[in-house]
Amino acid sequence: MSDGEKERDKNSDPEPNSQLERVRVQRCPECGSKRLVSDHRCAEIVCMNCGFVIAAKIADRGPEWRAFTSKQRAKRTRVGAPSTYTIHDKGLSTIIDWHDRDGRGKSLSYGQKAQMYRLRKWHRRIRVSDATERNLTFALSEMSRIGNHLNLPKNILETASVIYRKALKERVIRGRSIQGVTAAAIYLACRQCKLPRTLEEIAQASNMNKKEVGRNYRFLIKKLDCSVPPVKPSQWIARFSNYLEMQGKGEEIAHKILVAAKELRLTSGRAPLGVAAGACYIASVLSGEGRTQREVAEIAQVTEVTIRNRYKELVERLMFQISL
Numbered sequence: 001m002s003d004g005e006k007e008r009d010k011n012s013d014p015e016p017n018s019q020l021e022r023v024r025v026q027r028c029p030e031c032g033s034k035r036l037v038s039d040h041r042c043a044e045i046v047c048m049n050c051g052f053v054i055a056a057k058i059a060d061r062g063p064e065w066r067a068f069t070s071k072q073r074a075k076r077t078r079v080g081a082p083s084t085y086t087i088h089d090k091g092l093s094t095i096i097d098w099h100d101r102d103g104r105g106k107s108l109s110y111g112q113k114a115q116m117y118r119l120r121k122w123h124r125r126i127r128v129s130d131a132t133e134r135n136l137t138f139a140l141s142e143m144s145r146i147g148n149h150l151n152l153p154k155n156i157l158e159t160a161s162v163i164y165r166k167a168l169k170e171r172v173i174r175g176r177s178i179q180g181v182t183a184a185a186i187y188l189a190c191r192q193c194k195l196p197r198t199l200e201e202i203a204q205a206s207n208m209n210k211k212e213v214g215r216n217y218r219f220l221i222k223k224l225d226c227s228v229p230p231v232k233p234s235q236w237i238a239r240f241s242n243y244l245e246m247q248g249k250g251e252e253i254a255h256k257i258l259v260a261a262k263e264l265r266l267t268s269g270r271a272p273l274g275v276a277a278g279a280c281y282i283a284s285v286l287s288g289e290g291r292t293q294r295e296v297a298e299i300a301q302v303t304e305v306t307i308r309n310r311y312k313e314l315v316e317r318l319m320f321q322i323s324l
């Protein structure tokens with residue numbers, strides 16, 4: 001029995017905390033005290049003696065579920081990878097692997113191999129049982145394909161999967177193409193998680209018409225009663241300045257322009273994309289990096305006319321306000 005296990009046995013904590021045990025041998029760098037405690041709510045390891053925060057934003061190594069009573073704990077406890085909504089059975093099914101080996105690593109006999117082959121085949125077939133599940137399987141695999149294509153973070157795909165599952169459960173998908181609703185769910189997830197992505201690029205990645213994805217998107221919002229926060233132009237500036245390969249200074253100026261424009265009420269009623277593109281264009285000129293209107297327009301997917309209009313508005317009223 002190792003030291004760690006002994007210690008775990010000694011205090012009969014129902015939830016042995018590996019993180020705590022790991023730091024228990026450590027000392028506080030400030031006062032040398034060994035009384036460290038990990039506060040999972042704040043994701044910190046704190047010294048009990050002097051209050052020094054030794055580590056912040058520690059990873060949560062616990063399970064993805066929570067239990068409030070012992071009954072719930074008994075019900076939810078399981079082994080294996082965290083469950084995920086991006087797989088149709090939440091990734092909790094058993095998989096018969098393709099190695100023809102038994103538990104000890106010995107290879108199987110010929111007859112057993114044939115049996116395993118058949119078992120595997122039927123296992124694969126019954127994993128997806130009915131039409132609803134088949135729909136979900138296809139949609140989720142399509143979703144992860146688009147996610148990989150657009151380099152979307154995992155939380156977006158999880159959110160989009162939950163949205164799609166909800167739509168499937170409410171039976172609002174009937175009569176619509178799976179791809180269309182999938183793309184719309186991804187766009188909705190991006191909006192809800194405040195990730196700046198245009199409808200157009202998502203539609204393009206899923207080989208769909210932008211109009212149809214937009215229609216599906218509005219339909220989903222209406223039927224699922226979702227709340228979607230409005231897009232802020234500032235969300236786009238980081239992305240545009242990245243794509244335009246602008247220096248940090250330029251990005252900062254763009255943000256300043258935006259703040260000033262907001263004070264003068266120049267952002268209300270304008271499309272956030274256009275305002276952000278206009279601010280980026282002016283910032284690039286002011287910082288001496290000089291991107292053309294066409295370059296900005298191409299990246300922001302707005303017309304040059306829009307940029308010119310926003311530019312005129314902003315320059316007329318703002319130029320005297322910004323101190324660089």
Ligand SMILES: [Zn+2]
Pocket residue numbers: 028029030031032033047048049050051052
């Ligand atoms: Zn201390």
